[in-house]
Amino acid sequence: MPAKRRRFLTAFLLALPFLVFLASLHVGTSSISPGVMFKSLLSPFVPSWKTGLPQATVDIVFSIRLPRLLLALAVGAALAVSGASLQSLFKNPLVNEYILGISSGAAFGASLSFVVFGNRLPPQISAFVFAVLAVALVLLISRRSDSPVVSVLLTGVIVSAFFSALLSLVEYFASPYSLQALFFWLMGNLWKAGWSDLAISLPLIGLGVAVLLLMRWRFNVLSMSDEEARSLGSRLRREKLIVLVTTTLITAAATSVAGIIGWVGLIVPHLVRMIVGVDNRRVLPLSAALGATVLLLADDIARSLAAFEVPVGIFTSLIGIPLFIVLLRRAGKVWR
Amino acid sequence: MAKAIVLLFLAVLPAFLRPSSAQSTAAITDSLGRTTLLPPKVERVLSLQPEITRLVVALGAADRLVGIDYFLRAHDDLFKLVFPAQARLPLVSMANYNVNLEVLARLAPDVIFGPPEDGNVVEAIETKTRIPVVALSSMGRFDRLLEELRLVGRLLGREERARELEASFESRLASIRKKLEGLPPSAKPKVFLSFWNVLTNTPVSYEPVNVAGGLNVAEGSLPAYAGTLNAVVAVERILAWAPDIILLQGNYPPSRREWTVGRVLSDRRLASLEAVRRKRVTYTFGFWNWWDFAQVQVETAYLARIFHPGRFADFDLVAYGNEVFREVYGVENAFSSLCRILGCEEWANAR
Numbered sequence: 057m058p059a060k061r062r063r064f065l066t067a068f069l070l071a072l073p074f075l076v077f078l079a080s081l082h083v084g085t086s087s088i089s090p091g092v093m094f095k096s097l098l099s100p101f102v103p104s105w106k107t108g109l110p111q112a113t114v115d116i117v118f119s120i121r122l123p124r125l126l127l128a129l130a131v132g133a134a135l136a137v138s139g140a141s142l143q144s145l146f147k148n149p150l151v152n153e154y155i156l157g158i159s160s161g162a163a164f165g166a167s168l169s170f171v172v173f174g175n176r177l178p179p180q181i182s183a184f185v186f187a188v189l190a191v192a193l194v195l196l197i198s199r200r201s202d203s204p205v206v207s208v209l210l211t212g213v214i215v216s217a218f219f220s221a222l223l224s225l226v227e228y229f230a231s232p233y234s235l236q237a238l239f240f241w242l243m244g245n246l247w248k249a250g251w252s253d254l255a256i257s258l259p260l261i262g263l264g265v266a267v268l269l270l271m272r273w274r275f276n277v278l279s280m281s282d283e284e285a286r287s288l289g290s291r292l293r294r295e296k297l298i299v300l301v302t303t304t305l306i307t308a309a310a311t312s313v314a315g316i317i318g319w320v321g322l323i324v325p326h327l328v329r330m331i332v333g334v335d336n337r338r339v340l341p342l343s344a345a346l347g348a349t350v351l352l353l354a355d356d357i358a359r360s361l362a363a364f365e366v367p368v369g370i371f372t373s374l375i376g377i378p379l380f381i382v383l384l385r386r387a388g389k390v391w392r
Numbered sequence: 393m394a395k396a397i398v399l400l401f402l403a404v405l406p407a408f409l410r411p412s413s414a415q416s417t418a419a420i421t422d423s424l425g426r427t428t429l430l431p432p433k434v435e436r437v438l439s440l441q442p443e444i445t446r447l448v449v450a451l452g453a454a455d456r457l458v459g460i461d462y463f464l465r466a467h468d469d470l471f472k473l474v475f476p477a478q479a480r481l482p483l484v485s486m487a488n489y490n491v492n493l494e495v496l497a498r499l500a501p502d503v504i505f506g507p508p509e510d511g512n513v514v515e516a517i518e519t520k521t522r523i524p525v526v527a528l529s530s531m532g533r534f535d536r537l538l539e540e541l542r543l544v545g546r547l548l549g550r551e552e553r554a555r556e557l558e559a560s561f562e563s564r565l566a567s568i569r570k571k572l573e574g575l576p577p578s579a580k581p582k583v584f585l586s587f588w589n590v591l592t593n594t595p596v597s598y599e600p601v602n603v604a605g606g607l608n609v610a611e612g613s614l615p616a617y618a619g620t621l622n623a624v625v626a627v628e629r630i631l632a633w634a635p636d637i638i639l640l641q642g643n644y645p646p647s648r649r650e651w652t653v654g655r656v657l658s659d660r661r662l663a664s665l666e667a668v669r670r671k672r673v674t675y676t677f678g679f680w681n682w683w684d685f686a687q688v689q690v691e692t693a694y695l696a697r698i699f700h701p702g703r704f705a706d707f708d709l710v711a712y713g714n715e716v717f718r719e720v721y722g723v724e725n726a727f728s729s730l731c732r733i734l735g736c737e738e739w740a741n742a743r
Contacts, residue, residue, distance in 0.1 A: 066424040085626055085628040085629045085631075086628055086631065110664075112664040114664075115660070115663055115664040115678060119660045119661040120631070121628075145499075170650070175648065175650055175652070176649040184663045228486060229466075229486075231466065231467040232463065232681065233467075233588055233589055233641075233644065234589065234648070236588040236589060237541075237588070237650055238592065240590050240593070240624070247592055249622075250659070250660060250661065251660070355397075359626045359628070363625065364623035364625050365624045365625055365629075367625075
């Protein structure tokens, strides 16, 4: 791809989430004109503008749409960056952000909350704790292996299966009404998004994504063989640990507030590599931008398609997979 | 000779493969549109459908139950109050109608009442056990609930009791309708129902609200031909509907409620709603694996009192509840006990 075109594409992809964010502010059940939206957004800074605005409109903008869109941006970016980082780290294009057991750990944590503890333990907290616990188990079990990459991946699959079995056990004994809440959570959705969710998850995701983006040039080294990476002065063990811990924290933070949203971490990095190549210095930031965009668009469809709301996790697949197939047919190959 | 034996065997085989039509006198068409032939006398009943099990008890035929399903055993506090002997019945299913077919065959009921939600389960049980299975449910509609009552009453030979229960049900509803006579449409409050432990999960039709003189804001969001369906709506949709009253499903014990009145009142997203500003957020009972025949009557009257307190000023939830439960199940103070479990003494005075 010519350098000029690549630069243009990079700039466009980086700007895309902001453009989609602005458009998404206008998507919803209530029709709000651009002028009223503008006034509502600035009303905290220009108090006189607030007087003419209906309280319901201000609530829709500030308490419903804004936190939800910000959460979509953050979760989409977190999942996509995690997926891209782990694919590079494990040198495996099939790896996704949930490979180390985060999703099954989080799902089990949430099920305990819904079915066993009731409202005494919020599902977000138990999902986060068990997601981190699942990855900690994976790292603990696989730490003394001769081939760490294979061992971590294999242990991840096994720990996932273990937590999935525990989840099934909890579901088996659950009342249908607890199951309703649990299934809704498992399908992934952003409807609960409020400022309190953002206050906890946004700093964690922001910090984690920033760490991974700062390390983006190191991923080119980490994706080489261990011998090559060491010869280039990489402190492999420490850097791998930083990547694993950071991806775990941001994925767990995203999953605990939004449930399990599939495919973003697998498909988005591949899409980006098909567009701009395999250089991780570009892949990581563009994965963040495209991941955020895909989730924003999916959520727009989820909340505006019908009178009722469809879990957003369904639409990430419905948008991401056709896009992936189109690009795959055009590029003719999958980047490794 | 061998040929004759084979021919004789083939001739009598069908008699072993299906029930004799001479013995089957009742042909029942169930909620799935299946027609099932039942024996003339139903002495042993197994119900995997809690709504039907409750009706069997209400019809005074609890002694014919040969087993109990998982939901009633594990999650239904009310059923334990009205039929304590359920603890002695063998458990025949686990979650999601997962049944042990060998246990079913050993218990040898004359009929199994199954769930219409899953036709495959019904077919599989009937095919494998060769016990007739009837799939029935009210699907959240009063006419179907009464139809169900009549049908089960007929099968159990309890037509008289079924007529008695139906008459009392109709009379209670008529009394509510009478008190609401002349109510102008503008006086009907707009009601949003938050059911199944998810704020935005709502039934698109809920007859107790209509009979009680309210308007379910979600009514018509989905086609209602299948009975009561649920829809998950956006929070913005709730704001657009601007309900006067928000009702949360209160059939959960308090510790298991994901959405409480306090949580709704403090949810910033709902702050501009009239219902929230005027603190008209309260609990109602809601479905509990469809309905309990007594509880739904109490709920309808309770909702009428919430919607139109002026017309139901003398309504006493606990006294009314105990009266209905005594009439349906013959048990004293069952509703008071239920109220202690659900904490509904707190919301008994909600307006």
